[in-house]
Amino acid sequence: MESFNQYLDTVISFRKELHRHPEVSGKEVATANRIVSFLKQFPPDEMITAIGGTGIIAAYNGEKPGKTVLFRCELDALPIEEINNFEHRSVHKAVSHKCGHDGHMAILCGLAIKLHLKRPDTGAVFLLFQPSEEDGSGAQKVLSDTKFKSINPDYVFALHNLPAYPKNQIVVKNNTFTCAVNSIIIKLKGITAHAAEPEKGINPAQAIAAILSAYNKYSQPDSKKPKYCIITPVHIRMGKKAYGVSAGAGEIHFTVRSDSSVEMKNIAGYLEEKARSIADEYKLGISIKWVQTFEANENNSTAVDLVRVAANSNCLALLEKKTPFSWGEDFGLFTQKYKGAMFGIGIGKEKPALHNPDYDFEDEILQTGISIFHHISKQITDADKFNYRT
Structure with missing residues (x-):
């Protein structure tokens, strides 16, 4: 049987190719085509394309029926100008892989090679290359796609690379792994007036200041205490650079983070009520919109045990994280389902x-x-050999 080791350089080269050609959320057409071309060299039993937009699912089936597992990575890059000068730097201005999704895709491609060389004994392994993670829309698009209905995996897994942690250390946590994240846009409508006669208009400045103060007081950024909540102002706009004019409109944007999707609903209710109350106090019209919603990623304890076994079997250092990561991840929709x-x-x-x-x-x-994902897949699809109850 062929050894996977001879293909590792191929995976590394492909990662760099993906890095050179990044595409932002919803635009990952060329990236998806590259993935399809790569997978055709190590053909799956079934390949579904254009799922949830530009997504791809590759299925590697066992000889007998059994449990199924899905591994997910992300196709999209970020609207960030790269300042690196290495040979594989982005060829696209103001777009680059600054979250490591190129590496996550390469890991799944490496897993595809292993599964091609040796199919699972039972069940099936699905590899999902998901679009639009960065804007929070991709998981929902995939899960809502009728082409996904036939998948219905017993288990789902994803990983994320972590700067500031020792190289190759595996970081695990039961329950909440990444926070629920939501973003609110508050638009205030007053009356424009001459700057010399502001009393003849309704300027939103005081309301904006009051909202900022109220949200700051409500924020509880210590993850070790109850009601953990980070509320961060990210954008404020009011009036124009016209010094003779008292502004008649403004808007303010926040991101909101909580370690619970349930608690996030309570937080959202409070923030809306408070903003409307302040707008009424200052006689302003108000509209509120929520965008880029990420559900909390709730890890199943049995699934985390599978990760732990894989890490120990590969002689890798294991860190049991005490508190969730504060960033959002739309994989939370998968772990809810x-x-x-x-x-x-x-x-x-x-x-x-x-x-x-x-x-x-x-x-x-x-x-x-690749090794961790592969070991997890074997625990699920070759469970009798591993004597592990899933």
Whole structure:
């Protein structure tokens, strides 16, 4: 039987090719085509394309019926100008892979090679290349696609690379792994007036200040305490650069983070009520819109145990994280619907942070990600050999 090791350089080269040609959420057409071309070299038993937009599912089936597992990665990049000068830097201005999705895709492609060389004994393994994770819309698009209805996996898994953690360290956590994240846009409508006679208009400045103050007081950023909640102002606009005019309209945007999707609903209710109350106090019209919603990623304890077993079997350091990551991940929609887990792999303590313009994925963890995913798949589809109850 062929050894996977001879293909590792192929996976690394492909990761760099993906890095050179990034595409933002919803525009991942060329990226998807590259993935399809790569997979055709290691043909799955079935390939579904254009799922949830540009998504792809590759299925590797066992000889007998059994449990099924889905592994998910992300196709999209970010609207960030890359400042790296290495050979595989982005060829597209102001677009780059600064979250490591190129590496996540390469890991799934490496897993595809392993599954092609040796099919599962039973059941099936599905590889999902998901679009539009960064804007929070991709998971819902995939799950709502009629082409996904036939998949119905017993387990779902995803990973994320982690700067500031030791290289190849596996980071796990039961229950909430990543926070619920929601963004609110508040638009205020008053009356424009001459700046010399502001009393003849209704300026939104005081209301904006009151909303900022109220939300700041409500924020509870200590993840070790109850009612954990981070409320961050990200954009404010009011009036125009016209010094003779008292502004008659404005808007303010916040991102909101909680370690519970249920609690997020309570927070959202409070924030809306408070904003409307302040708008009424200052006699302003108001409209509120929520965007880029990420459900909390709730890890199933049995699924996390499968990760732990895979890490220990591969002699990898394991960190049990005490508190959730504060960033959002739309994989939370999958873990709401199916038993599953997301885990992290450290890429090095000195690596630039995610979304930084000088970030790059660490190729040395590709083998680790592939091995962990593959071991998880074997525990589920070859469960009798592993004597592990799933």
